[in-house]
Amino acid sequence: MKNEDIYFSGFLHNFRSSLQAVMVLTGNLKEGSDNKKISQYVEKIQIYTERMDDMIKRLVIKDKVELLREESDFSLNQLLKEVNFLQEVEPFYRDEIEKSFQLKCPHKINGQYIDFFQVVNNLFTNAKEAMYDSVERKIFIDTFCEENNCYFSIRDTGCGISEENISKIFNPFFSTKSNNLLTEISAGKGMGLTIAKQILESYGGDIIAESELNVGSKFVVRIPRK
């Protein structure tokens, strides 16, 4: 896969996740409403969002895809808070998972915000998905730094990863998640970590995973300071 293709499939992945959130919320709205007028509007929204999703599915990766690649300085701590905030549109994430922040890196990161947003969002999504069947549901979000690097880590108390699988999780299309509505409509099942790793490496950073089956997982990301 060429670098542009990775970026583009990452963009699609995120776009469809957001669209999917709208579709789920619209479905909830329809179920919870006895008002006829509202139900009619909701049905229309559903038709349009499904249409949009269909259009996205048909998008083919063209050779000349050029995505906006504007660089900026942004706060790592702020980015983590923003992704958490956006994840909270989903009731399971908002109500069932306890969050704990320890944000100790005061520095700014330089790069494309969208790139780092994708990395963080994929990690939060994985942490959430790992905890659907857990009794204890906690996510620990830390930032810290040293002279040349900034770090963040995301730890969950989810299902964990077996020793056999941990060497494969960054491979394209490796996934242990069964097919359901969510994975079917997401652009690249098993692509979340592949994309995250590619993006980080393009900035000279990296990502490592530690995990214990049935206990939880921790992903640590290093980003070089400029």
Ligand SMILES: Nc1ncnc2c1ncn2[C@@H]1O[C@H](COP(=O)(O)OP(=O)(O)OP(=O)(O)O)[C@@H](O)[C@H]1O
């Ligand atoms: N926090 C986690 N806890 C447990 N397993 C994880 C976690 N993060 C990743 N994994 C494992 O790594 C696999 C690959 O993750 P990745 O994000 O690349 O793909 P995915 O989540 O299956 O699909 P998607 O492309 O929608 O992200 C997952 O299927 C899962 O088995």
Ligand SMILES: [Mg+2]
């Ligand atoms: Mg994923």
